[in-house]
Amino acid sequence: MRPTSARNRRVVAAILAGVLVIGAVVWAVILFTAPPAGGPAAGVTPSPGATSAVPAPATTAPATTGPTTTASPTTASPSPSERPPSPAPTAAPPVVSPEPPVTPQPPPPPEPPPAAPFxxxxxxxxxxxxxxxxxxxxxxxxxxxxxxGLPKILRTLSQAGVPASFFLTGSWAAANPSGVSAIVSSGHRVGNHSMTHPGLTGLTDAGIAAEVQGAEQAILAAGADPAPLFRFPFGERDARAIAAVNNLGYVPVRWTVDTLGWKGTSGGISVQQVADRVLAALRPGEIVLMHIGSNPDDGSTLDADALPQIIERVRAAGYSFATLDSLL
Known part of the structure; x- marks a missing residue:
């Protein structure tokens, strides 16, 4: 019977060893397949229908083994880097306060035009x-x-108490500053007779302006102001030349009668003829043209010589004398 007992002991030992091996395998499987607390093991996605034991919280007593339950899939919240960007806040439109209504203002009154020089x-x-x-x-x-003829003319005018008007070229004023001073100091009026005495109708508007303004500057430099009286050299003028002179601030002044004293005795003119021409044209507002200079051929100064007779006869006819300022 001893051999039988020994064999039985070996069988029992083998069974126990098998049981131990199976237990060890089971525990190993449980340890490697059980998910960590809070979810499935990292890298292991639970398949549908799979069961797993849910470990008890660390602060509680060991859970009593019970029937396994099916783990419900959980939806993980995206990490901050995975969240979709929040829409940028829309800026509120600026608050615009309504502007007060604009009351139309009447236009300012137009400025009065500058006073015309004539x-x-x-x-x-x-x-x-x-x-x-x-x-x-x-x-x-x-x-x-x-x-x-200027000294005699100024002397006669002074003795008779008669004012007169003198049209000077710029070149004459520049060459005779003492003559300009004598005319002005005697109380007579000065006008502009161009700079160099050319016929202005043959000049451009710019050429006319150069003649008029050049004479103005020369006469001003000699001590007199000729504006706004102007006389055309030789009496030559047309509508364009008159307009050009007007645009420069001057009014052209011609004459009612030319004494022709400038022709001199060599031209067949006498002192008596000079005076007779003035009296023959006598009328209210008559403008008489005479000259200061002597005739270049005979040296006569017929206008200066006839002046005393002219003044006497005009006054005898009931007329007085005035400068061309009466035009203005």
Whole structure:
């Protein structure tokens, strides 16, 4: 019977050893397949229907083994880097306060035009008589050549107490500053007779301006202001030349009668003829043309010589004398 017992002991030992091996395998499987607390093992996705034991919280007593339950799939919240960007906040539109209604303002009154240097009624004219002057005569003298007759003329005017008007070229004023001073100091009026005494109708508007403005500057430099009186050299003018002079601030002044004293005795003129021409044309506002200089051929100064007789006869006819300022 001993052999049988020994064999039985070996069988029992083998069974026990097998049981131990199976137990060890089972525990190993449980240890490697059980998920960590809070979810399935890292890298292991539970298949549908699979069961797993849910470990008890660490602060509780060991859970009693019970029936296994099916783990419900959980939806993981995206990490901050995986969350979709939040839409940028929309800026609120600026609050615009309503502007007060604009009350239309009436336009400012137009500025008054600058005062014209001469009456607008004289625009476009080369004046031949002083309008509305009454029993008045204006004696005028042109100066462009020499000043031979000036001393006698100024002396006669002074003795008779008669004012007169003198149209000077710029070149004459520049060459005779003492003559300009004598005219002004005697109380007479000065006008512009161009710079060099050319016929202005053959010049461009720019050429006319150069003549008029050049004379103005020369006369001003000699101590007199010629504006706004102008006389065309040789009396040559047309509508364009008159407009050009007007645009420069001047009114052209012609004459009612030319004494022709500038022709001299060599031209067949005498002192008596000079005086007779003035009296023959006598009328209210008469403008008389005479000259300061002597005749270049015979040296006569007929206008200066006839002046005393002219003044006496005009006054005897009931007329007085005035400068061309009466035009303005």
């Amino acid at each position: 009456p607008l009624a004289l625009l476009g004219q080369d004046v031949e008589v002083i309008p509305g002057a009454g029993q008045v005569v204006a004696l005028t003298f042109d100066a462009g050549a020499n000043s031979a």
